[in-house]
Amino acid sequence: xxxxxxxxVDGFRVDVITRLIKxxxxxxxxxxxxxxxxxRYDSLRHLYMTNQPEVHDVIRRMRAVLDEYPDRxxxxxxxxxxxxxxxxxxxxxxxxxxxxxxxxxxxxxxAQDVRQAVDAYEAVLPKEAxxxxxxxxxxxxxxxxxxxxxxxxxxxxxxxxxRGTPTTYTGEEIGMENVPIPREYVQDPPAIIQPEIAxxxxxxxxxxxxxxxxxxxxxxxxxDARPWLPLASDYAERNVARQECDPTxxxxxxxxxxxxxxxxPALHAGDYASLDAGADDVFAYLRTAPGADRFLxxxxxxxxxxxxxxxxxxxxxxxxxATDMAxxxxxxxxxxxxxxxxxxxLRLSERCSQ
Numbered sequence: 087x088x089x090x091x092x093x094x095v096d097g098f099r100v101d102v103i104t105r106l107i108k109x110x111x112x113x114x115x116x117x118x119x120x121x122x123x124x125x126r127y128d129s130l131r132h133l134y135m136t137n138q139p140e141v142h143d144v145i146r147r148m149r150a151v152l153d154e155y156p157d158r159x160x161x162x163x164x165x166x167x168x169x170x171x172x173x174x175x176x177x178x179x180x181x182x183x184x185x186x187x188x189x190x191x192x193x194x195x196x197a198q199d200v201r202q203a204v205d206a207y208e209a210v211l212p213k214e215a216x217x218x219x220x221x222x223x224x225x226x227x228x229x230x231x232x233x234x235x236x237x238x239x240x241x242x243x244x245x246x247x248x249r250g251t252p253t254t255y256t257g258e259e260i261g262m263e264n265v266p267i268p269r270e271y272v273q274d275p276p277a278i279i280q281p282e283i284a285x286x287x288x289x290x291x292x293x294x295x296x297x298x299x300x301x302x303x304x305x306x307x308x309x310d311a312r313p314w315l316p317l318a319s320d321y322a323e324r325n326v327a328r329q330e331c332d333p334t335x336x337x338x339x340x341x342x343x344x345x346x347x348x349x350x351p352a353l354h355a356g357d358y359a360s361l362d363a364g365a366d367d368v369f370a371y372l373r374t375a376p377g378a379d380r381f382l383x384x385x386x387x388x389x390x391x392x393x394x395x396x397x398x399x400x401x402x403x404x405x406x407x408a409t410d411m412a413x414x415x416x417x418x419x420x421x422x423x424x425x426x427x428x429x430x431x432l433r434l435s436e437r438c439s440q
Contacts, residue, residue, distance in 0.1 A: 217250030
C-alpha cells in the first residue's frame with residue numbers, strides 16, 4: 087500500500103473486502119437448501135468464507151496506513167445488509183471511509199422502495215459515517231436496462247442529489263444499456279461454466295466497450311481491432327461525442343447536476359429528509375445546510391402526470407435542473423405539475439436558517 091501511496095494514488099477500492107479472512111478451522115460451506123439451480127456459487131451457504139470477525143482487524147491496519155498520508159480514501163466492496171455493512175465503517179470510523187452500499191442495485195426501481203432503502207440507511211448510519219450510493223457496476227445489469235431508458239435520467243438525478251458520495255459505473259452518464267452477447271463472444275467465467283443459464287449468470291452484457299463516438303469500435307479501440315466484447319447496436323447514436331453536442335442530452339444533464347452539486351453546500355454536504363409527496367410513484371426529499379440555499383428534489387418514477395402540493399417545504403421555488411434539460415423558471419409548490427418520468431431539482435425561495 088505504501089508503494090502506491092508514495093506514487094500519489096488517491097486510495098484503494100478493495101475487492102470483496104469482506105473475504106480477506108477465511109474460517110480458521112477450514113470448514114466446508116454447507117449446502118444451500120434453497121438453491122434453485124442457478125449459479126453454482128449460490129449452491130452453498132457462505133458462512134465460513136466471508137464476513138469473519140477477524141477481518142475488521144485487518145481493515146483497521148489498512149486504514150492506519152492510509153491515515154499516514156493526507157487526503158486518501160479506502161472503499162470496500164461489501165454486499166451486506168445494512169446492520170452488517172455499517173460495521174465496516176469501524177467503531178470509531180477507523181475502517182473503510184466508504185463501505186460500498188449496493189442496496190439499490192437489488193432494490194425494485196419504484197419510488198417507495200427506493201425511499202425506504204434511503205431512509206433505512208440514514209437511520210442506521212453511525213453519526214460520524216458518510217453515506218454512499220451505487221446504481222450500477224460491472225457485475226449487475228445497467229440501470230437503463232433495469233429501469234428503462236426514460237428512468238435512467240431520473241436515476242442519475244437521484245444519485246447526484248441524495249446525501250452521500252455517488253459512484254457512477256462507466257457509461258451510465260450517457261445511458262448505455264446491456265448488450266446481447268453471442269455465444270462465441272462470451273468471456274465471463276460463470277457464463278462459460280454454465281452456458282445453459284448464461285443469460286442469468288453472465289456479466290458480459292454490462293461490460294461492453296465505452297461508447298466514445300460514432301467511429302469504428304466507438305473510438306474505444308483501433309478500427310482494425312476486435313474488442314473483447316461486441317458494441318451496442320446503437321453506439322453510433324448513443325455516444326459521448328454526439329451527446330456533447332446536444333444541450334438536452336443525458337450527458338449534459340449529468341454534467342449540470344455535478345456542477346450544481348459541487349457549487350451548493352446543501353447538495354454536497356447537507357442534510358437529507360424525505361417528504362410525503364402524495365403520490366406512490368413520486369419520491370421527494372429535502373437537502374439543507376445552515377446558511378445555504380435549500381433544495382427540494384422531486385422524482386417521478388411513473389408514467390402519469392401528477393399535480394402535487396409540496397407547500398410544506400415552501401410555497402415557491404425555481405427549477406435549478408430538470409431531467410429534460412428544457413424546463414425552467416419559477417413554480418408554485420402548492421400546485422406543482424410533475425410530468426411522467428420527470429425529475430426536478432428545485433431551489434426553494436427561503437434559505438435554511440443558521
